Amino acid sequence: MSTGPEKPRHIDGRINRIGTDDLLKAFGSPASDLAGLRAFVGAQLQRPAWPLPEWSDAIRSTPAADAVLAAAAPLLDGVDVTGRGCGRSQLYGFHYLRWLSAGAEAWLLTGDDRYLQAFERHLDDWVDQRDSVTGEWPGLDVIWYSLGTWARCRHLLPMLEVLTPSALSDKVWGRLLATLVGGARWAYDEHDVFRHGNWQLVCATELLHLSAVLPSLVESAAWAERARERIEEHLVLDIYPDGGHYERSPGYHGMVLSALQTAARIDQEVAAHPRFAAMHTWLVELASSGGWLPHLQDSGIVWPATALLRGSYLLDSPALAQVAAQWLTPVELATEAASFPAWEDAERQDRWVRALGQSVVEALPRTTVLPESGYTILRSDELRAVINHGPHIEHELESHSHRSVLDLVLDGWQQPLLWEAGGPPSYDDPGYLTWFQSGRGHNTVLVDELELATDRGVEVDALVDTPQVAVFSARHHGYGVPQARTVAMVREEPAYVVVEDRGAGEHKFTAQWHALHPWRQVAPLAYDAGAADGPGLLLIEAGGSATAVETSEGVARRPVLERRDAEYGPLHTLSLARSTGEFTTVLVPHVGSAPTVAVTRAEGALVVTQGTTVDRIGASHWMREQDGQLSWATGWRTLELPGLLRTSEPVDVTARAAGAAGAAGAAGAADSVLRLEITCSARCAVWVRPGRSIRLNGIAVDIVHGAAAGAGWGQLTLPYAGCWVVEGARHE
Secondary structure, three states, rough: OOOOOOOHHHHHHOHHOHHHHHHHHOOOOOOOOOOHHHHHHHHOOOOOOHHHHHHHHHHHHOHHHHHHHHHHHHHHHHHOOOOOOHHHHHHHOOOHHHHHHHHHHHHHHOOOOOHHHHHHHHHHHHHHHHHHHOOOOOOOOOOOHHHHHHHHEEEEHHHHHHHOOOOOHHHHHHHHHHHEEEEEEEEHHOOOOOOOOOHHHHHHHHHHHHHHHHHOOOOHHHHHHHHHHHHHHHHHHOOOOOEOOOOOOOOHHHHHHHHHHHHHEEOOOOHOOOHHHHHHHHHHHHOOOOOOOOOOOOOOOOOOOHHHHHHHHHHHOHHHHHHEEEEEOOHHHHHHHHOOOEEEHHHHHHHHHHHOOOOOOOOOEEEEEEEOOEEEEOOOOOOEEEEEOOOOOOOOOOOOOOOOOOEEEEOOOOOOEEEEOOOOOOOOOOOHHHHHHHHHHHOOOOEEOOOOOOOOOOOEOOEEEEEEEEEEEEEEEEOOOEEEEEEEEEOOOOEEEEEEEEOOOOEEEEEEEEEOOOOEEEEEOOEEOOOOOEEEOOOOEEEOOOOOEEEEEEEEEEEEEEOOOEEEEEEEEEEEEOOOOOOOEEEEEOOOOOOOOEEEEEOOEEEEEEEEEEEEOOOOEEEEEOOEEEEEEEEEEEEEEOEEEEEEEEEEEEEEEEEEHHHHHHHHOOEEEEEEEEEEOOOEEEEEEEOEEEHHHHHHEEEEEEOOOOOOOOEEEEEEOOEEEEEEEEEE
């Protein structure tokens, strides 16, 4: 029985002690020594998915080349190849050997043999000492485990093409090859049946990659068959229909997609699988206008431009290249594209080159629901909300699912406005579980300072999606008591968000809100977080109950647009605590100084006044006046728009002032005319204030005066389910 996250230990000499004789037999004994094997392999070697010569030619004399040389510089002085002192989790990552591969890359970029000699010396030392290293994860070998065998192959396999004809010694060339073969043997033995998670999937892609680059290996065909089986299973069972990866993390999604892109370069069936294309669409849907994905579920901030460009190349999809191009400079676009090997199909290569010159990007829908991944995205012209309503997902070691649900982040003008802790710098970070994963680091309502249970019981209600307003509502019981949250976004300027929270019983309920800038009180239960030179967020709590307010500071990554990178900085927390679970929070984004906003209640509605704009927000309607005149009103599954419309059955409706004078009212004043767009699910009676004539879908209809709705109202009938336009009704 296994005592760790993988199968019982299966490391033997055919994996970690491959000598010259075994290496020769692995290729069918085509030679009598390493030099002969090296010549044989060099003649049989196939190109890797992403060859290094194209890459080095493309980045030479660019900042990317400078970064490689900086990473390789420590090798010239010497590195402790055991990785001692790295920490529990980082020790495993050290033995992925990314630090070592930088030496061979620097040699390829510069031709300086010092880098090649450093690579040779350190690889030789690493092979001598690697099996003396012991990790702290029970049952998980530091060297021979899924991520280790995948990552080393990913870094080292492309080097065979350039190092086989190089001055690298036969001994170290053989050790490089043996490391790859041993890792493949371990992975083949380990992954004989499907299991969820990123470890097995990425491991399978490199098993396929190795078998394609070294087809003369005796075991190559068996490796390829097993790899294809696992990849196909993961595309069905580990990639959601909405395109998201099983663990719901943008960071791990990007890692898995990168691995699958390697597999797709080798196997057209992977490229043609609909889930592979959907994974790219998922990135597009979650990307902000600034070109980054928020750091949800143990993720870093993901910059998808280069992944989407590679997806365009693999999927023959110009649209993905156009999306990527909006976040890349022309030089960056050309450099990245030049690193991809040319297609042998001349027509396809021509389409790819032409795609790089196109610039039209299709607008995203106003609302996106990723149902299996558990994210809903609401958009206005500048503002975007991403709401998390997905499940807790297990993992090989520790779940990457955060202890929060119905939390949200907001961004606008390419910057985060309402943010969260996200993923840690390292899983060894002392605040990993108590801050980064904890509900404390998220925009949510905590109960009695508990942590959210893995059984969340999330139920999402029907989503309202109109041109003016989007409303998301859901419930959960993750803290042991029923809680509900509604997130409503008004899309027309001034655009903002209203969050309604409800929790049952008497407990300590704490609404937590996080921003990149300190919260500054500007009025009772009104706070602003913003910088003088950038966008900010005004928060007004209108719940009305006694509230204890605290501010505190944590840490989180923040996107740096100029570098398409992220850096850690303060995350400022505003905590509002009370004994009831009812909160009404108005979130108003702004550029420059905070606007003056008043929030009151009248006749059961929330009234939000900002300048000459007055919004009246009810449980199932939103009405906007500007300069004292009705601008529009919308209702969802409602029986009434106050003063404008009543119905016998719940309807979805949008009302706009038509801009023409209607019939004279009782006092002789000219009232405005309405245009009502109504969607009903059955035959429905409608009461309006009649004007000179009422038209239903352009047809003049009789109206019954003095009907059941009362004096001054008239009745017409929507004869069956459908969408209807009523014109000619009055409003005062």
